[in-house]
Amino acid sequence: MTFHIGAKPGQIAETVLLPGDPYRARWAAQRFLDGAELVNETRGMLGFTGTWQGHPVTIHGTGMGQPSMSIYANELIRDYGAQTLIRIGSCGALQDHVKLRDIVLAQAASTISGPSSTIFREANFAPVADFTLLSKAHTAAQGKAHVGGILTSDTFYDERDDISKQLQRHGCLAIEMETAELYTLAARYQRRALAVLTVSDHILTGEALPSDQREQSFADMVEIALHAAFD
Numbered sequence: 001m002t003f004h005i006g007a008k009p010g011q012i013a014e015t016v017l018l019p020g021d022p023y024r025a026r027w028a029a030q031r032f033l034d035g036a037e038l039v040n041e042t043r044g045m046l047g048f049t050g051t052w053q054g055h056p057v058t059i060h061g062t063g064m065g066q067p068s069m070s071i072y073a074n075e076l077i078r079d080y081g082a083q084t085l086i087r088i089g090s091c092g093a094l095q096d097h098v099k100l101r102d103i104v105l106a107q108a109a110s111t112i113s114g115p116s117s118t119i120f121r122e123a124n125f126a127p128v129a130d131f132t133l134l135s136k137a138h139t140a141a142q143g144k145a146h147v148g149g150i151l152t153s154d155t156f157y158d159e160r161d162d163i164s165k166q167l168q169r170h171g172c173l174a175i176e177m178e179t180a181e182l183y184t185l186a187a188r189y190q191r192r193a194l195a196v197l198t199v200s201d202h203i204l205t206g207e208a209l210p211s212d213q214r215e216q217s218f219a220d221m222v223e224i225a226l227h228a229a230f231d
């Protein structure tokens with residue numbers, strides 16, 4: 001048991017899938033895991049552990065933004081020994097060729113700030129995905145996923161258009177709010193991490209996926225994440 005996770009020692013699997021939304025954790029656990037058991041509900045942040053094709057897996061919510069991701073990833077890694085951490089979440093597309101419902105595999109995550117950013121002083125640390133997970137996710141997505149850099153932002157409602165314009169110009173595929181800190185913590189503790197993201201909205205066109213159409217895309221992401229972890 002930690003500050004934010006009530007699970008007993010041994011109740012968290014070495015492989016953890018991390019949706020932002022705790023209800024998505026419940027939905028994914030019910031749909032994909034055998035024998036899923038609720039192992040955490042502290043502050044309404046739900047975590048479930050079960051098995052997928054015989055492999056122990058935990059699916060745990062992270063909340064939104066790097067500070068919240070940082071709390072859960074730190075405790076899962078340092079207190080529960082999580083080895084493989086895969087974020088499954090949504091993102092806003094920053095390129096014309098990236099469409100609603102597409103899958104983005106975040107090869108690297110630029111960020112403006114975040115819980116770890118000040119420890120690097122003048123250096124611009126580049127948080128990157130684990131190559132093996134990335135490669136396996138790419139195979140599992142049958143070549144249909146976009147692979148490239150994303151921006152992990154601290155603001156969903158950002159007034160600074162010029163920042164996303166510069167990132168777009170430099171090939172950044174999408175914006176979301178958690179991955180850079182996950183990758184940084186994985187680097188710090190020598191764990192494996194990846195973010196598998198679905199495009200839920202388009203920054204350039206203003207389109208957004210209605211919530212009732214998000215389920216299938218979410219299921220695709222969970223499958224890709226599980227195959228990346230175990231294939």
Ligand code: HPA
Binds near residue numbers: 092
């Ligand atoms: N911006 C930031 N985070 C997001 C977005 C977005 O447009 N869509 C989903 N997560």
